[in-house]
Amino acid sequence: MPSRSKPELPAVALNPRQELLLTTLRRAGAELSSQELHRRLSDGQRGIGLATVYRQLRWLQQRGLVRSRLLPGGETVYAPLEHDAHHLTCVLCGSSVALSQCPMHDHPLPAETAGGFRALFHTLEYYGHCAACQQPTDATRTPGSAG
Ligand SMILES: [Zn+2]
Ligand SMILES: [Zn+2]
Secondary structure, X not given: XXXXXXXXXXXXXXXXXXHHHHHHHHHXXXXXXXXXXXXXXXXXXXXXXXXXXXXXXXXHHHOOOEEEEEOOOOOEEEEEOOOOOOEEEEOOOOOEEEOOOOOOOOOOOOHHHHOOOOOOOOOOEEEEOOHHXXXXXXXXXXXXXXX
16 A cells, blocks of 8 residues: 555564574574473574573564463563454453454554554454353353352
């Protein structure tokens, strides 16, 4: 769409550690916690402490290269910025399914609303009842058993 311009970020020079972190995240194909990332790095390369991993992740995030989100359990997971995935989480059975595409992809934050704010990434989660949990099960269902 010609009317929408991509947010331009200045090119960032990465040091070898930052390159390694970013490459590892990209190869993972899934979101990783800082602990998991640290564990993967320790397999091949020594000398990168967890605190360093965390600090470098934060640095990469501040420059718009890495995104993070907080899981319901309280853990923060990281992914490359281009990993724009969202989930449908069932509050009854706890299943969590990734959406095939980002519903906000074609709805960038309007400039008049943002007031000069430059968004790097967003998080978006849907909570509800999955299809399976909406199926009435004839006899076994015990509605209103709570009391
Ligand atoms: Zn469910
Ligand atoms: Zn999205």
